[in-house]
Amino acid sequence: MKLTVVGGGSTYTPELVDGFARLRDTLPVEELVLVDPAADRLELVGGLARRIFAQQGHPGRIVTTADLNAAVDGADAVLLQLRVGGQAAREQDETWPLECGCVGQETTGAGGLAKALRTVPVVLDIAERVRRTNPDAWIIDFTNPVGIVTRALLQNGHKAIGLCNVAIGLQRKFAALLGVEASDVHLDHVGLNHLTWETGVRLGGPEGEDVLPRLLTDHGDTIAADLRLPRPLLTRLGVVPSYYLRYYYAHDEVVDELRTKPSRAAEVAAMERQLLDLYADPALTEKPALLAKRGGAYYSEAAVDLAAALLGGTGSPYQVVNTYNKGTLPFLPDDAVIEGQAAVGPKGATPLPVRTVNPLYAGLMAGVTAYEHLALEAALHGGRDRVFRALLAHPLIGQHGYADRLTDQLIAHNREHLAWA
Template identity: 55%
Template sequence: MKITVVGGGSTYTPELVEGFARRADVLGLTELVLYDIDKERLDIVGGLAGRILARTGFTGKLLLTTDLDTAVTGAAAVLIQLRIGGQAARLTDETVPNKYGIIGQETTGPGGFAKALRTVPVVLGIAERIRELAGPDTWILDFTNPVGIVTRALQHAGHRAVGLCNVAIGFQRRLAKDFGVEPDRVRLGHAGLNHLSWIRSVLLDGEERLPSMLEGDSLVELATEVRMPATLLATTRSIPSYYLHYFYCTDEEFRNQQQSGGHRAEAVQAIESELLEMYRDPLLNEKPALLEQRGGAYYSEAAAALVTSLLTGDGAHHYVDVRNDGVIDGLPDDAVVEVPAFVDRDGVHPTEVPALPPEMLGLVQSVTAYEILAVEAAVTGDRKVAQRAMLAHPLVRQWEIAEPLLEELLTVNRRFLPAFFPLG
């Protein structure tokens, strides 16, 4: 059993390695491959990965490589976690929109669109090599943001792909801790799109607990966690994903970005530098606590558990990004939705999702339209399609902003966008 991580030099990787180490026997894992184009980072992160595996008694092989073909040949599953352009590109995603009075964010809005344009062609190129060298039945798990757009691109190109996000599992683990129970006893009615979802049901051993959570101190705590007014949660009778703060509290968020003078990219750059320095320590053989500040909590658990279900057929319950096919009424079948599902060797089997109320469905439909156009723009390099995508996004909309903002985003990302700037 060979599993490959594309983007193995990421600071997330040690957490992912721990997840696979815990499941090595169940999976029959004989080879774990970390691939990255940055050899220096790969060697640093791979060194810690090797020490983690040694500590856990892993008897298989760990391979570090900068050769994609070597990495994916014969793989049973490939996880993709990339950041094209690194944190420097993320900083432009977060800051350029602010110049036009728009929120800067790396996965949604125009910043997320810029990231999608950089990322989709690269991921599709990697997926083609996976298809050729590992076979069309190889599972591709995408943790590369914007997950919904990247997963849609993979599925439209005919790849066996499923997207993964840590938002739902993070809430599940947090609520299970509050209830004092094991996580598997908590099931969330989590539905929507990636980074645009709501929890409309919280079942503990089959008993609905959400109504009582949307009252008193519990409501205030939840509202604080997702950075939204308690009255909003009470009105929608839901726990919105914290990414909905950008949609529901847009002006407030823009003021915060203007006043803070800093963006998440700058903080992450500092954390990554410190993490890499820690990873160099030859005595370190477990993920450091600082990694929790990097984001992506429970990624290792979600990713390793999902791979295990796909390859062993254990039928476990997950929260994943999959093709809609009627799961959420009012969306095209080929939309990529984020919903609960049971997973086995045959793939992902979404559970039934109650119809979204109008205020949620309308927003989901609007962002779905944007995602459809975003994939087309990323693949074709068509400026007109890119302009339409910007117009479709609820956080942009206005033509007097969409046109110049798009041109600046394309210009600052020029070296990553050969489809828009062909040679010659």
């Protein structure tokens, strides 16, 4: 089995490699190819990756290259974890929207749109190369904004599925609070990427006992503190929103915070410098503890489970993924990309039926779905008016004056990445 990681020079990659090494019985990788144009980073990450495999006795071969065509040729699956423009572009995404009093964030709002515009054309070019050399390969997208990127891939006929680590992180957290194995916890995970709610927490499978009310009663303070949302709000909602919902439920509070502290991009950039220094140490044979602060917790477990299910049918039968709606949520178009529980196997993902969704969540999902449709139109076809319409449609913006100013800012800060600008 050959797997290719596009963006293999990311400081995330040792997390992924560690999972491949530990879970080799679930996913027997024979060749792992890390491809990245940043030769200096790739050399450091690739060196540590080989040492991790060797330390854990994994017999697989790790290849590093800048040649994308060679990297994807013959691959059974291609994982996308790239960041167009690097942390410098992320820094911009997180700062200039604040000038209009709007959240600055890399996956939602104006910053998220900027990332989508930079990313979609690059991902589609990569996907076309995969299709030319190996049309049977699965494309697993971990690149944000996952919902928009996955929709672009699916609309262009690619064999693709989106992955996010929010659900697996909550599953692990809930299992620890309940004192059970993570595999015993099944989430009723409903929504769009980075716009999801846990409407049930079931023990044993999709039809198991719902212990969410008990979780909220016994551990509501802990969950609320993790989400940085008020405990009474969780009690009133009766569900657990993802931490990304804080950008909606406490927007102005978040904006005030972001204006008075260093950006997350600056923090991550500093952390990456430290990580690369650690990776350069030939005595390091495991992922360092610092990597846990980088983000992407449990990414490796989620990626291994998904790849195993797609390639050999050996992963968990139910997984949270991003795929076409296909009537699962009747208030959204069939070609909307939703994030939820699905039956996953070699033929792909089939979303599980969803119980009736409260209008409080359905309305926001519908609004963000409309934005994502317009965002993809802007990413595919360009033009100031398309960017403006997407921003005007976003629930976190919604005013024409803001949308006009943000459109000009977005184009000015991203001109080098926009072929039409």
